[in-house]
Amino acid sequence: MPVQSALDEQLRRDVLRIGRADVVVGIPSFRNAATIGHVAQMAARGLRERFAGSRVAIVNADGGSGDGTADRVREGATGVPVAAGRYAGPSGKGSAFRAIFEAAGLLGARACAVVDADLRSITPEWIARLAGPVVRDEADYVTPLYARHKHDGTITNTIAYPLTRALYGLRVRQPIGGEFGFRADLARTFLAEPVWEGDVARFGIDIFMTTTALAREARVVQAFLGAKVHDPKDPAADLGPMFTQVVGTLLRLAARYEEAWAPVVGSRPARVVGDVAPVEPEAIPADPARLRAKFAATRHEHERRWAEVLSAAVPATLDPDAWARIVFDFLAAALRDPDSCERLAAALLPLYYLRVADLLDAARDLSTAETEGIIELGALAMEREKRLRAAAGFAARSRG
Ligand SMILES: Nc1nc2c(ncn2[C@@H]2O[C@H](COP(=O)(O)OP(=O)(O)OP(=O)(O)O)[C@@H](O)[C@H]2O)c(=O)[nH]1
Ligand SMILES: [Mg+2]
Incomplete structure (x- = not known):
């Protein structure tokens, strides 16, 4: 149990x-009155129809919306008891999850599913697929699998997926997808970790959960959920803080769990629950020129750190091998000094902009399905880079 409760009075x-x-079912929220009613309604139907005979509940942990978010949840969740209120702790999705974990523990739950409050494409089946494998004791941790537009999920595609796969050896395609299912035991493990004041309290939560599950050898499966349609974000405008929170957490946990991942070579597929049907996701606009401009505008702030971290100069374009080398140089720096992970993630950000710009260019004339082939090449490059570094030790300053 956490020292201080994450639940407010209500x-x-x-x-x-x-x-x-x-x-x-847990729903984190912050000003989602426009969309959360539908999410609560689908969650309630999923619980009633697909877990008939089980005692069920919905927990909405809110960041202090003041826009009627909690009322929409109570109205939407017909026939299912609702706990709705504010979480305590730093503002962020992770703090909301912490409150949901604590609530699940108090309720004596066996299985928990979490879904974002801004989802438009959620159906009752999502709840069945996220929580079902845990209820049936076929899995401890369930990640989502959805068709995403080739411009969506750039943090996932450039680093969260390929690096997590190369390190821990399981091909979890959406390690930070936002929707998850898990055993209550695992929620207790999450709660017991001393991470709730930093980036994990914010958008580091997803990679924290997935990495913790993988490093502790939980049984991980993927639930196919169709397409994810949610409130969109402009990739150039919004993703900076999210990138540093996710990647800072990823690096810090890599330092913590080096013993778990160092011996892993290659990767294996993760089981999929539910039929994978072809879906055409909504198109998301993206502008490589704008990303290159952001790279050019911010590189000078970081060049000193790059000189310390990188084993080679930054090339003009970042192909999969060049990007994998850079990522593993940053990982090596994180292993040498785990307390620098946040600063390292911030210094990697401009290089990520450049890598995304190159990825967008490479995918310009490709379908979403074809783009998946490029993502696969990126993941294989990370696995190769890991093999190259293993002999010298992963924290080594540069390759000999
Ligand atoms: N309680 C709380 N919830 C938050 C906060 N920030 C985000 N959330 C919730 O976390 C979920 C995901 O947040 P989004 O802003 O949709 O982020 P995302 O979908 O992961 O990000 P993109 O893929 O970039 O769109 C939603 O249910 C939000 O309401 C916060 O500060 N407090
Ligand atoms: Mg969202």
């Missing part, structure tokens, strides 16, 4: 009133 009261639930 949330705790609601949870205690509900008493017990075997299957819990």
Whole structure:
């Protein structure tokens, strides 16, 4: 249990009133009144229709929206008890999850699913696929698998997926997808980690959960969910803070779990629950020129650190091999000094802009499915880079 509760009074009261639930759906929110009613409605239907006979509940942990978000949840969740209130702790999705973990523990839940509050494409089946494998004791941790537009998920495609795959050896395609299922035991493990004041309290939460599950050898499966349609973000405008939170957390955990991943060579596929049907995701605009401009505008701030970290000069374009070398140089620096992970992630950001620009150019005339082939090449490059470095030791300053 955490030293300080992550539940505010209202949330705790609601949870205690509900008493017990075997299957819990958690929804983190911050100003999602326009969309969360639908999410609650689909979650309630999924729980009622697909877990009939189990005690179920919905927990909404909110960041202090003041826009009626909690009312929309209570209205939407017909026939399912709702606990809704604010979480305590730093503002962010991770703090909301921490409150959901704590609530699931108090409710004595066996399985929990979490879904974002801005989802438009969620159906009751999502709840069945996320929580079902855990309820049936076929899995400890369930990640989402969806068709995403080739311009969406750039943090996933450039680093979260390929690096997590190369390190821990499992091909979890959406390690930071936002929707998850997990055993309550695992939620207890998450809660016990001393991470709740930093980036994990914000958008580092997803990579923290997935990495913790992988490093502790939980049984991980992927749930096919069709397409993810949610409130869109402009990749050039919004992704900076999210990148540093996700990548800072990824590097820090890599330092912590080196013993778990160092011996892993290559990777194996992760099991998929549910039929994978072809889906055409909504198009997302992207502008490589703008990303290159951001790279050019911010590189000078970081060149000193690059000189310390990188084993070669930054090439004009970042192909999969060049990018894999850079990422493993940063990983090596993180292993040498785990307390520098946030600063390292910030220094990697301009290089990520450049890598995304190159990826967008390479995918310009390709379909979403064909782009997947490019992502695969990127992942294989990371696996190769890991093999090259293993002999010298992963923290070595540069390759001999
Ligand atoms: N409680 C709380 N929830 C948050 C906060 N920030 C985000 N969330 C929730 O976390 C979920 C995901 O947030 P989004 O902003 O949709 O982020 P995302 O979909 O992962 O990011 P993109 O893929 O870039 O669109 C949503 O349910 C948000 O309401 C916050 O500060 N507090
Ligand atoms: Mg979203």
